[in-house]
Amino acid sequence: MRALCLSPDYRAWRAGPGQASRFRLTAGASADALAEAGFAVEGQLMLRVNERAGRLFATDGVWVDAERRVFPFDDESGTLLRLAGRLGWSSPDAVIDLACGCGHSALGFDAAQRVMLDVNPRALAYAEVNRILNQVPNASTVIALNDVRDGVPRGLVRGLRGTVLVIANMPFGLAPRSGVLPLTSDGGEDGLALQNAVLESLAALRRELPAVTRLQALMLGLTAGSAAEARWDWPRRVAATLGEGRARWSLLHDEPVLRIDGRRSGANPSPLRDALPALADCTLYVGDAERESVRQAYRALATRHEAAGRPDLAYGAVAVELA
Numbered sequence: 001m002r003a004l005c006l007s008p009d010y011r012a013w014r015a016g017p018g019q020a021s022r023f024r025l026t027a028g029a030s031a032d033a034l035a036e037a038g039f040a041v042e043g044q045l046m047l048r049v050n051e052r053a054g055r056l057f058a059t060d061g062v063w064v065d066a067e068r069r070v071f072p073f074d075d076e077s078g079t080l081l082r083l084a085g086r087l088g089w090s091s092p093d094a095v096i097d098l099a100c101g102c103g104h105s106a107l108g109f110d111a112a113q114r115v116m117l118d119v120n121p122r123a124l125a126y127a128e129v130n131r132i133l134n135q136v137p138n139a140s141t142v143i144a145l146n147d148v149r150d151g152v153p154r155g156l157v158r159g160l161r162g163t164v165l166v167i168a169n170m171p172f173g174l175a176p177r178s179g180v181l182p183l184t185s186d187g188g189e190d191g192l193a194l195q196n197a198v199l200e201s202l203a204a205l206r207r208e209l210p211a212v213t214r215l216q217a218l219m220l221g222l223t224a225g226s227a228a229e230a231r232w233d234w235p236r237r238v239a240a241t242l243g244e245g246r247a248r249w250s251l252l253h254d255e256p257v258l259r260i261d262g263r264r265s266g267a268n269p270s271p272l273r274d275a276l277p278a279l280a281d282c283t284l285y286v287g288d289a290e291r292e293s294v295r296q297a298y299r300a301l302a303t304r305h306e307a308a309g310r311p312d313l314a315y316g317a318v319a320v321e322l323a
Ligand SMILES: C[S@@+](CC[C@H](N)C(=O)[O-])C[C@H]1O[C@@H](n2cnc3c(N)ncnc32)[C@H](O)[C@@H]1O
Pocket: 070, 071, 073, 074, 076, 077, 098, 099, 100, 101, 102, 103, 104, 105, 117, 118, 119, 120, 123, 146, 147, 148, 149, 169, 170, 171, 172, 183, 184, 185, 194
């Protein structure tokens, strides 16, 4: 898998529109080993492989049905891990990932304990494969099915002690209606549908984990707001739920605001009236037959946000310390 990730053909496939179908392996030792592991069939790679900071991650490719597809991309996880490093939060005693996908983020931390949750059973199967691939001990890892809207099951976190870091890379794409974005990206009309559930879960964890000495949270997301006034909906929502002065909002100016055809693009922040309709150009997610109706639906959504005093879109992170 490592040799595959380093090969120029695979790197080109991963970065372009070719990733809409399975990667075709060239004959050789890597192809034979991948076939023997069951990862390749008749010369085709059945999954996508990402390599980050020396760790390997098997996950779905974008050809898998959007209803059950496991998140294919690892750049958001790279951003989250970098931010944790800048905050000095890279080595907590425990990590709780509220939407772990294949484990890109949770398996990237040096932590004694990991709790990895997701609503998609297929993601949990990949998370277990990746735990084994990266030699993370079974005894220190819990991988469990959970909908963040139900909170965090108390029994899974009761024994945690010391510094506990909660990470959340929830679906945060703005969706004009359901079905436009895949399960991994649909954050409702304002991108915050599941971010609100994360905040409720954090408030409950603070009440229920008295033996934890430090509870920290690091979340990624998109938010509507006003660039001119430096006013963004999501950090305001965090402050309203968890208390003023606890949330540190970072607008990620160096990170493009959207993902189109697998690649991030667009200035961050951007006016919603430019950014949202551009999502209809994504050939990986939007078919030709529905492209124009999706574009119109996004234009209408941008207009609704503008009318409510939110003309812009920003991609950023919120860090919270719930001591
Ligand atoms: C943007 S992906 C990120 C996955 C992973 N953190 C990564 O970086 O690869 C969002 C994840 O949220 C999960 N998800 C969607 N709705 C959820 C819910 N209600 N509760 C828990 N997880 C959910 C999806 O299955 C998906 O794995």
